[in-house]
Amino acid sequence: MHLFVIYTVTGITNGMVYAAVALALVMIWRATRIINYAQGAMAMFTTYIALVVIRHGAPYWLGFVVALATGMVLGAVVERVLVRPVESRPPLNAVILSLGVLILLEAVAPMLFGGQTQSFPVPVSNIDLVAGTTQLDISPFDLFTIGAVLIAMLLLFLIFQRTTLGLRMRAAAFNPEISRILGIRVGRMLTLGWGLAALLGALAGMLAAPAVYVYPSNMDEVLVFGFTGAIIGGLESPVGAVIGAVGVGLALSYVSGYVGADLAPLGGFAILIVVLMLRPQGLFSFGRQRQV
Amino acid sequence: MLEISDLTVAYGGVIALDKVSISVPEGSITAVLGANGAGKTTLVRTISGLVKPRQGSVMLGDQQLVGRSPEAIARLGVGHVPEGHGIVSELTVDENLRLGGLWRRDRADQRVAIEEAYELFPPLRVRRSVHASNLSGGERQMLSIGRAMVASPAVLLLDEPSLGLAGGLLAQIMQRLVALVTERNLSVLLIEQNARSALSVADRAVVLSLGRVELRDSAGRLAGDDALRHAYLGF
Numbered sequence: 001m002h003l004f005v006i007y008t009v010t011g012i013t014n015g016m017v018y019a020a021v022a023l024a025l026v027m028i029w030r031a032t033r034i035i036n037y038a039q040g041a042m043a044m045f046t047t048y049i050a051l052v053v054i055r056h057g058a059p060y061w062l063g064f065v066v067a068l069a070t071g072m073v074l075g076a077v078v079e080r081v082l083v084r085p086v087e088s089r090p091p092l093n094a095v096i097l098s099l100g101v102l103i104l105l106e107a108v109a110p111m112l113f114g115g116q117t118q119s120f121p122v123p124v125s126n127i128d129l130v131a132g133t134t135q136l137d138i139s140p141f142d143l144f145t146i147g148a149v150l151i152a153m154l155l156l157f158l159i160f161q162r163t164t165l166g167l168r169m170r171a172a173a174f175n176p177e178i179s180r181i182l183g184i185r186v187g188r189m190l191t192l193g194w195g196l197a198a199l200l201g202a203l204a205g206m207l208a209a210p211a212v213y214v215y216p217s218n219m220d221e222v223l224v225f226g227f228t229g230a231i232i233g234g235l236e237s238p239v240g241a242v243i244g245a246v247g248v249g250l251a252l253s254y255v256s257g258y259v260g261a262d263l264a265p266l267g268g269f270a271i272l273i274v275v276l277m278l279r280p281q282g283l284f285s286f287g288r289q290r291q292v
Numbered sequence: 293m294l295e296i297s298d299l300t301v302a303y304g305g306v307i308a309l310d311k312v313s314i315s316v317p318e319g320s321i322t323a324v325l326g327a328n329g330a331g332k333t334t335l336v337r338t339i340s341g342l343v344k345p346r347q348g349s350v351m352l353g354d355q356q357l358v359g360r361s362p363e364a365i366a367r368l369g370v371g372h373v374p375e376g377h378g379i380v381s382e383l384t385v386d387e388n389l390r391l392g393g394l395w396r397r398d399r400a401d402q403r404v405a406i407e408e409a410y411e412l413f414p415p416l417r418v419r420r421s422v423h424a425s426n427l428s429g430g431e432r433q434m435l436s437i438g439r440a441m442v443a444s445p446a447v448l449l450l451d452e453p454s455l456g457l458a459g460g461l462l463a464q465i466m467q468r469l470v471a472l473v474t475e476r477n478l479s480v481l482l483i484e485q486n487a488r489s490a491l492s493v494a495d496r497a498v499v500l501s502l503g504r505v506e507l508r509d510s511a512g513r514l515a516g517d518d519a520l521r522h523a524y525l526g527f
Contacts, residue, residue, distance in 0.1 A: 164390070164394055167383075167387055167390060167391065167394065168391075168394055170382070170383065171380050171383065171387075171391050174380050174381075174382045174383065175378075175380045177342065177362075177378075178374065178378045178379075178380055179380075179391070180341075180342070180361070180362035180363050180366070181340050181341075181342065181362050181363075181365075181366055181372040181374065181378075182366055182391050182392055182394070182395075182439070182443070183363050183366035183367045183394070183395035183443065184363060184391070184394060184395065185363050186363070
């Protein structure tokens with residue numbers, strides 16, 4: 001029973017990191033009908049930048065802010081410079097382009113930051129809390145991870161649902177042509193959407209780094225698990241993506257705890273396959289079937 | 293005043309509009325009639341910037357619209373009610389109306405304009421927080437026109453508002469439209485396949501055929517002259 005609690009806490013914590021990636025993927029999918037395979041590599045890159053900032057003596061929090069800010073800029077630049085020109089072409093063009101960005105970033109990172117694996121600091125202790133004599137099985141960093149992703153989600157929800165900027169962004173994503181004839185600058189909204197998604201990705205990068213360490217492909221697995229969560233959630237639904245990603249986190253944690261850590265990635269794929277076989281549109285998708 | 297002159301549009305090598313010239317004076321409705329494929333929808337899409345013309349000009353007052361983006365044209369005062377309503381069905385009625393005036397700087401103005409849209413089409417008010425996908429055809433049309441009006445346009449382009457509407461409801465919406473035109477001194481370009489309905493509210497009418505202007509006359513005369521009506525409109 002005690003082990004179950006430990007695996008559950010680990011699963012939820014990791015799942016929240018996957019959820020941030022999943023949500024970023026869903027935001028971009030909804031706005032531009034593209035799977036951004038570079039999401040993980042972009043997060044890797046901004047984590048490196050944070051590491052450079054921190055290594056130069058700056059406090060963790062400055063590195064944190066710099067990572068999120070450069071993430072947002074990077075996302076906006078990728079949309080504006082690379083994705084926009086192929087916007088009217090078949091979606092495969094943009095998908096290949098995002099794979100190109102992934103390869104480029106993973107190739108450039110070792111040139112700029114060195115190829116060796118580096119450790120990454122935590123802002124708060126990652127040793128489990130103790131209340132009196134009882135071990136609580138959850139560390140301050142776990143709480144920080146869960147809290148940071150929850151706050152980011154809440155802020156995004158408020159931006160999208162409660163501000164006119166969010167209304168514009170939703171309209172531009174749902175119906176770009178109608179939005180344009182209503183005077184909405186759809187291009188800017190898409191750039192901003194990519195920026196916000198990449199900011200969320202950068203957050204995931206910062207939260208994953210202490211555990212997965214920092215190296216050019218450190219986010220590959222996180223991206224795959226986040227992607228799995230997003231697919232399970234139906235790719236359309238932000239809530240579905242979060243639930244799907246946390247589910248993936250839990251499943252991986254149980255598999256790795258009870259069966260063996262080597263098999264954990266297989267567990268992720270097993271869920272993906274089962275979900276796609278039983279409900280190919282995802283668990284939280286209503287309406288049209290997705291075309292593969 | 294909207295002044296369309298020598299507008300030519302081609303899709304690939306196919307000419308969709310061939311040197312079309314139409315002027316739409318303020319405070320009046322100009323109907324553009326014609327069969328399917330006559331180029332009616334291409335005409336409004338070109339005016340609102342969604343289609344780039346090969347040549348010709350569209351002047352709104354002293355502003356040239358050709359070459360500007362759809363969002364810039366909307367901000368200059370061209371309201372477009374697209375074919376098939378063009379509401380954003382994932383958003384609520386209220387959100388759709390807000391979209392109409394989002395680019396306007398003055399928030400108070402926006403609220404007044406949305407309130408006016410509800411007064412114009414009271415059925416929308418009771419359904420304000422309903423997702424637009426749940427609206428009936430008539431309500432969608434009201435929402436689309438109401439939303440265009442929220443931006444206080446100088447020109448209103450209506451693309452087949454009669455599509456899928458019952459006669460009584462259509463007449464009601466058209467009546468509101470006529471009242472708006474005089475009240476706000478609007479220039480309206482009314483695209484219709486339903487010539488009977490269009491001629492009953494329009495001041496002037498233009499008949500398009502295969503991308504060319506076939507006939508241009510006052511709506512009253514076109515409606516009243518059996519021979520003309522029969523020859524050009526088939527009823």
